[in-house]
Amino acid sequence: MTSHEPIEQEPAATAASADKSPALPAAAPAVPTVAADQYPGAAVKVEEKPARHRTPDEPKRSFARTFREELWADNSFTVTLLAIVLALICGAILMVVGNADVRDQWQYLFYQPGKTLGDTWEFVSTAYADMFKGSIVNPDTVNRWYWNMTTWQQVLYPISETLTNAAPLIFTGLAVAVPFRAGLFNIGGQGQAIMGAIGGGTIGLALSLPEVIQVPLGVLAGALLGGLWGYLVGVLKARTGAHEVILTIMLNNIAFLFLGWYILQSFIKDPNRSDAISQPIEESGDLPQLIPDPLLRAHYGIVLALLAAAGVAWLLKRGRFGFELRAVGHNPHAAATAGIKVGTTIALTMALAGALAGLGGTSVALGTAPALTVDMLGQVGFNGILVALLGRVRPWGVVGAGLLFGALQAGGNAMQTFSGVSVELVVVIQALIVLFVAAPALVKSIYRLRRSPAAAAQAGLAKG
Amino acid sequence: MEPGEIHALLGENGAGKSTLMNVLYGLLQPDEGEILVDGAPVRIKGPGDAIKVGIGMVHQHFMLVPVFSVAENVMLGAEPARGGFIDHAGAVKLVREVSERYGLPLDPNAIIEDLPIGIQQRVEIVKALTREVDLLILDEPTAVLTPQETDELLQVMRGLKAAGKSIVFITHKLREVKAVADRITVIRRGRTVGTADPTAPESELAELMVGRSVVLEVPKDEAAPGAPVLEVSGLVVADDREHRAVDGVDLVVRGGEVLGIAGVQGNGQTELVESIMGLRPSRAGSVHLNGEPITTWHTRDVLRAGVGYVPEDRSVDGLVKEFSIAENLVLDLYRSAPFGGRFSLDLDAIDAQAEQKIAEFDVRTQSAHQPVGALSGGNQQKVIVAREMSRPLQLLIAAQPTRGVDVGSIEFIHSRIVAERDRGAAVLVVSSELDEVVALADRVAVMYRGRVLAIVAPDTPRETLGLLMAGIDPNSSSSTPAGSGAGEQEPRGEGMSHGEAAS
Structure with missing residues (x-):
């Protein structure tokens, strides 16, 4: 080391x-x-x-x-993988420090080294096993299902939770990744997601139309409102040169406070409740579940997220607008000289990002949330930044990172229930993963990664 | 160099003036030869050494921290300290002292970014003077100044000379040299080609400066000019600092001819071309393409109307370095068939075109998918030329088409430009290389201070061209040189230092 x-x-x-x-x-x-x-x-x-x-x-x-x-070379995949391992190790140390019983046992490290290390290992491994069981699959449940002691829905429950958590993260991750390719840093995923949730949620609770009409309408409203929120940033940047980071941060606050005001309005607020909550979202407006079952929450939001990722991947590789977006991102001067309308491209990119984040908010509002509340979205917009960075701002990378973060979230809940490890540890682990990914030199030196021969050859080519 | 002397270094762009001075200031190391200070050879390994032996330098691009005050910038690098704290009052006092002693009024507490360029330069000079230097190098100090600021600077230089300081004054403007210099050394292609007295006639200086180098030969037939394709009339364009960079230019380029624009760089050529392309708004005048007004068109429409544009700075304006060669070859064509439809791109068509253009233009690369930034300068330029010539052109605008390009590629690019002309396109070539303009052009327009001074035949004697480039019209010696006219006294009030905010 x-x-x-x-x-x-x-x-x-x-x-x-x-x-x-x-x-x-x-x-x-x-x-x-x-x-x-x-x-x-x-x-x-x-x-x-x-x-x-x-x-x-x-x-x-x-x-x-x-x-x-x-x-074992320093390609980005290996670094990402090792960063996750490193974050889990750090998480384990925190778990030990945070648990009074195990911590006390460490006083006897030299009297009972076997017991101390054994206890520690058992505690940490159980917690991480619970995390796995809560996010991917629980072998015990599979076993019991095999013997007809439980239902197949129980077997699918962990993966369903993971997918439920992943859907909004993939959307907000894409909302950061797409502008990043155009040289824009979108910190406004949270605000755009909130506006999306307002748009989708309002359609969801105000109307009662047939599901085939109301659901697409709600999704559309969410994308539209989020898109407008993003477009505002893009237009201001293109017209006035204001920095998008500052604009998006401010618009996050505005959107958050707007949501707080909005759900208190008489046409939105639930008249039967004294707390700040909107009327319940109509069933006809909810995104349908993948498998109709009260236990399995996973809904079509994840399908939409995957479609969105595929759409973004296509756009960046083969789309005409994607070409303009990337050209502006790498060299706005050359783009302008080639006749690309740089300002328009920036504005539309931010609108697209806002629409993606808005869909993330909608997928929460119409997927899992029973009604609109102030904290319904948690930190989903900000976590999107982490997801985008972990996914290296590539659409399928974002999908992978979103699934990982969704799994960590689902697993963290299980870990808290069964091992008594606080679910906040997951937040720390998520942060550590991104921290290690953002500091690849650290990971490379810890693991003594070498430059891959292929990469070395490439570098040699570039110089020659 | 004598003490108390202003020594002018005169030469074209790339002649080696700045390189020589960077060696003196220790930014570059000499491969051979030595530097003598007060008769003793010295080795200058860095700016610190240079200051120690009494050499100070004011760079063409200022080295100031924009958010610091004048006093803070002056003391930067040699902060007067008192018990671990910076002696701010001392610095202010020092600035006052020095600026008074040499007659350079400055407010020590002003913030740099609020000051006009001329005053910023004064800060640089004061900064060098506080280091107690005897020899001051001014690298093209007037390139960024307005005429008034230039006059002020020349006054300051005379004052410094009176105070016993020596000054090396690098420039390519004859007027300034004649105004202040005691001695003139002309440099061309890295060699001293002559030393002259400031009383020498300007024509002699111009001749020395431009030289009679080997003439580039571009094989071409007699031009067969057709109808006017590009008509520019009364065009006025402002540069980034809101100065009138193009000041009423009239030009006509006909189909089947090459019009070359000669001139020392910074006389409005860049702004003229950018304005024609729709990249820079014009303040007055009009541009017509085949009789149609394109003055206010967006760049995209200008390009689509059949204008090919090889920009002056390929790495900034011409290419997206991270993009592959194939992508760069369609950078301004991706919207048209067969490369792009309404929403999507046809990657196969783009690749096929890349293979064909790489072969046709002999771009040396391993594959069309290599990033363009990995290519050599000449090959990058070929990519741009290939792209701009891959559609039928009405007009080709080539700005510095062979800058930083190897000899083989130069010949190739020149022959392609002539081929476009022979096909009937109008060609506008802008170059600060006189050789290139003369070799390519059928007519040569000389630009000086935002105006076309004269349009002459390419076989005009070089001395005449050199004089024109220096702003003197030899045929009408009685008339005042351009630049002293009323239009030049451009008010530089509002928005001067905030001109770049629009970007």
């Missing part, structure tokens, strides 16, 4: 030392060039490595070897 080696090594040195590492001698075939690399003086040879990728007469490197090298 205390390596003082420089993290960034010369490509030549890295490739040579990777080939010499103890794990690989068996895999090193008797090919002249590779063998030559095993001598320290052969670094010059490595200069030719880039050509190796394409030349057919060289033997192909085995897939397993490439896989191993890439796995």
